[in-house]
Amino acid sequence: MRACLFLSSAIALVALTLPSCSAAPTTTTLSSFTYPNIEHGHSGYFTLINRVTKNDGLRVCSVLDRGETQAFRHLYPVNKRGDRVEVLNRKTHDEASHTNHHHGASNLDEENGTSGEESKDLLEMNTNLEKDWPMVERAFLDSECDRVDEPFYMGDEQGQLVFNDPNGSLQADDEVRKLIDSGPDSNRIDIVFMGDGYTLDEREKFFSDMQRLVNDMFMGDTFKSFLPLFNVHALFRPSKESGIGVNGHWKDTSFRLYRDGTELRGIYVADPSAARQACRAVGKYSCDFPSLIGNDPYYGGLGGEFVISTSSNKSGTIVLRHELGHSLINVGEEYDGGQVYSGVNAERWSIQNIKWKHWLTDPVPREEKNVIRAQDYAWYNLKKGPYKVKFNSDGQWKRWSLKISHSGVDTDDSFEVYLDGKRLSWTSPGGYDRDFSEWAGDEGFSAGAHEIEFRQGEKYDHEPEDPSRPIRQLCSVTMHEFMGEDQYRFDDNVISAYPTFDIRGRKTWRSNHEYCLMRNMASTQLCSICKEGLWHRLLSKASLLDEIRVDCQGENEGEVSTFSITANVIPLGQFRKDQSKRETGEVYKIRWFRNGVHQTELDDQVHIQVPVADAGIWEFKAEFQTPEVRKDPRGLLKASKVFALSKQLC
Template identity: 75%
Template sequence: MRTCLFLSSAIALVALAATTVDAEKTSTKVSSYTVPNDENSASGYFTLIDREIQQDGTRLCSILDRGETQVFRNLWPANRSGDRIQVLRRNIHDESQHGVSQSHEESSFEKVKDMFELNTNSKEWALMEDAFLDDECDQVKDETLNNSVDGDVDFQGLTAGLGSNQQVFGNSGAVSGLLEGDEVRKLVDNGPDKNRVDIVFMGDGYTLEEREKFFADIQRLVNDMFIGETFQSFLPLFNVHALFRPSKESGIGVNGHWKDTSFRLYRDGTELRGIYVANPRAAREACRAVGKYACDFPSLIGNDPYYGGLGGEFVISTSSNKSGTIVLRHELGHSLINVGEEYDGGQVYSGVNAERWSIQNIKWKHWLTDATPREEKNVLRAQDYAWYDLKKGPYKVKFNSDGNWKRWSLKISHSGVDTDDSFEVYLDGKRLNWTSPGGYDRDFSEWDGDEGFSAGAHEIEFRQGAKYDDEPVDESRPIRQLCSVTMHEFMGEDQYRFDNSVISAYPTYDLYGRKTWRSNHEFCLMRNMSSTQFCSICKEGLWHRLLSKASLLDEIQVDCQREGDDDEDEKISKFEIEAKLIPLGQFREDQSKRVKGEAYTFRWFRNGIHQAELDDQTRIEVPATDAGIWEFKAEFTTPEVRKDPRGLLKASKVFAVAKHLCSN
């Protein structure tokens, strides 16, 4: 048998029943042709733009990257949307910016930064890009014009309209490719990159001698997320690559200074919060070099044992055994689902998991536990991203209560508190029980009360253990730090349900106390970072987002069977037709990972007529007399999706079955 297709080991096959060949018949000869799913082959183009609004109102834009979506797809091809442009706002999720207590006065100017992804399948890409820049930017610098990573690019005012920008457009920087010492390993291979969602993990601060440490770190993170429950049901849609590029120094920078590493990751200070990249162009080019279709979501992993990360163009985390996965899955959630925060005190509340306007028209009405939307009653009493070094002395958070609530909950995060006597917490002068989580990494603690506060003023106090007051500074470990504090009051269970199976309208308060709503109490990892699961709303959004890029159908293969050794098309006696699908539902390799109730259904049509006897098969056999125009339709159902308005959980292909195609 000769075939034009090499099959991926991850594609599920439905076995044909064995047939007995009449001994008197001559041998059977088979040739094949494949019909690709055109939906996966649509040409797409992208432009990545960073915009910063200056204090005088000037909108300053930087073009970071542009090209074919198959080369750098940090956004989705518009292959389902016709000949148009789509604009995705990709917010930078940086916890380091959460630093203002509600009790503090807001600054008179808040710098606004946005990241936009323009995506189109139109050949008028340049004109569409120019039109967007004219509307949204006052000044533009094009960083793709300079091939030097460290060079500066002058700003240009947009004065000449579309024509001037088109000239700039044609001079994008070259891709450098892989460098000496680089190594790429494909850790998860579920099929062709062109029809999968590909993540590229790139290490920073790993020396040549730490090559195997890098691959071991990435394999651990991948196992935690994809073999673990977070992305388990979505695994067949993903490919995962790891790129090792040796750094001259080990680790990442601190205090705003980077080390001599490949991508120059660094922290602003020594606090365990945001991690930034000072060499983003090198990261973009490295990700591209992994493969033409491999760079959907680039991620940078710093060789550092402690908490830290960032969301945005790159998903950034560390190799920390304790917190690396916690940060990574949360930041990947932002990028993969394209949603904002669910925890209090953030700045970005957008996407499927946030309702900003009215609970009567709440986005997840089809998931609600109750027939009628209702708000769960709580109030945020204190919100403080302190980032406070406890060596400086006690830290106090004051708040008031009106005395009308039934329960309270205090949540904090901290670092460097490695022993039970290293940290003390007092509520209205009474010391709260606390046990160290062990180690110096950032971690979370929580206390709950089953009665509300009395009306009036209240105080929470945080102290370093007294025995450590004179301890010398050890720069090899994180400081003892209070990172964040939130205090809520709640009504009783009849008005605010703690049950994480309930889906309702739960208030969330941003950095300045403005209210939006989320769907659950503390179940979703987009709110509760110690959780390992997404809520139902985020899961549904993730299915929609992933299947906006990857079609359920890879391709159709037609095998043409001839009797005897004759190559003539007229000797073809039958066709075997097989639909190659992403292995979900009944085709998952490991059925223990199958979500209960998920399944594919299939239908076949010939010359527009439904062939009901062939339904629910992916491989069929038809006589040569049934040549004609065929259509295959697949639909995937899962309890994790209740609405599919764009038909993303469906796939179909119209194709010809004909003798003359067999010899091509």
């Protein structure tokens, strides 16, 4: 060993004669290379199909759109069953589709050639194999449709791919901001919020509104544990007029959002082609879930191809998280009086084989006992006078619950509710936006006829209507009766088989009482079944592993002596940047293998050092464990990568 030593004194400096000194060797990165995950950098392909089933059973289809997207993990490569395609039914979710004696078909039904009795499906067909795409699309249309209006088959006479709506480009006054950046768009779930009815002068209002909605959704309770899987973009495209249309007429806005009437329910898009083009312009892999946000202070929205909501401070997030839940998880309704009961949160056939048996509180499935007595989407202007809902009870039940929604009732004296002639206590939620109220009783009804009556306050009977605000309106009414707690449990922690009744009174089952926001829109929580379904859905498109990075290191630009290897995983579990978002029991289990041999000393590490002598065939394996997933039949919570280590690759 060499050393350098200098001595000094007040009289003289004496240098000891020693061997010359130089800097100690340092390790530096000489070169690097990466191994992307199998999906990263590969494309998937989608076709969007509108299918209307007529009253006589005739299935009429039209292709709305097709294009590239990121690859689907469980479709690449082709699995052992030979599956090449995934088909998602993205039905339109909106109260306007509910039909009863107080509510007929909407203008949107008429525009699409449907009636309240016909059904409409929005089918998204996905594949990862480009060469099979035209063949698969044609075969699907031939098998699932009796007629294809304006056939739009894949491929021209020369066999070239044909796109309905090519990748768009941003317009001169457009601006895109990335509000959440969790990683590469090609391996994340990307949401694009596009504003409608925001003028050029309202640019900053738009971005402020979008940031508020994003904070409510992803920094709050609803999607907080899923945040590292999401990227969120906001696209501002100025409209010539501010606000959205009403009474079936749209304004001069970018995407032409409008309400069917003046009531606070569905909002529709009259120019979906412009919305598709704008979303694609954000980026090749950036438009997984397009969302349109209307510049409007009141309740309204829609699910389906586009997740639609408004900028309402009070209800915008309520509608958005519910409709986004339909799209992200691919689930149907949980509330009563709907038409679409499908997906992971609905059991249609038998509770003995219930889909969420692995989540049940009880060892044996049981039905919670209740009955629906009244279901009415009234949409009634209380200016016209009292509104009455009548129902009968058989006197066999122990408890009851009345839930309603209303709008325009801004003061405590503006609205009155009577049950069998007795006025119920009610306090206004304040403001004119649509809101919810409920009452409950711990005794069942007597056998016979009963009546609920709704009125506006008498002092307002002669008040002229103000066109600048929503009318004083009763929107919906639901009355249930229940058995006692021994036969129907209100406990939010219980997972069982809870009856849900569709618009025709047919029964299906859901998993919980009123905990899940897919049933109770005032809730901010997803139930366990929906959370598990969301993990499965998100990880069918995003892999837990972004890439393996290898840095070739050596001393002073000499020979490579070490491989520094980093597995860039989506930061969940112990790798979350914000550990407050980590669920108890959430963890990555990580293993490394060299030439098939498990390297136990490297367990649970994402950054390792490997001497060049250990070059060879390596494999990285990761499994994400979370209490929010109890079954993973497709292995979506796992990721692996086989890669080579060699000096020749440096």
